Amino acid sequence: DTAVSQTPKYLVTQMGNDKSIKCEQNLGHDTMYWYKQDSKKFLKIMFSYNNKELIINETVPNRFSPKSPDKAHLNLHINSLELGDSAVYFCASSQEWFREADTQYFGPGTRLTVL
């Protein structure tokens, strides 16, 4: 079983649309994350989340919102998609909250292309 899974793997859509990317982890971890990897391969954190707190990277537009139906899932909703949103989005999870020691385990990524 995949530890951290994401769907879909590829997503192609038009500007202005609203889309969601799903993430699930079966590791029993408390904390989940979303990262954006741009065309130059630079990885940047977007959100850190557990059932108590959400930390948002201040550079993330409010068109992006994480939604967590339960501890094992953290979905990413994107409204009014723009060309610049094209990237690979990675979900990750770690055991605990605010523990720099924790290793983050990543999903396979979702390549989003906005036309």
Added chain:
Amino acid sequence: AQKVTQAQTEISVVEKEDVTLDCVYETRDTTYYLFWYKQPPSGELVFLIRRNSFDEQNEISGRYSWNFQKSTSSFNFTITASQVVDSAVYFCALSADGNNDMRFGAGTRLTVKP
């Protein structure tokens, strides 16, 4: 503030050569953790190693070895006798300050030619 620098954008070697990927970090925290991840052409991120700031002992895992030197703020990664399957982008990352904000370097693309 934390920062990770991977100065080597791309490296190309021939199979069986040894190769070292450099990683230099900046942090004001005394407790921090360093990581290496591998991103093969298939795109997933694979965890390789985690090292805490209090443990400067070098680590070897098969053909992989890591050299952590606090004096130079470096955490370099060496692949011995490289193989084509080692071709990937390798990321060094730093986690500190208890905020789970893992900072990644820009990555080094390693190409191993047969």
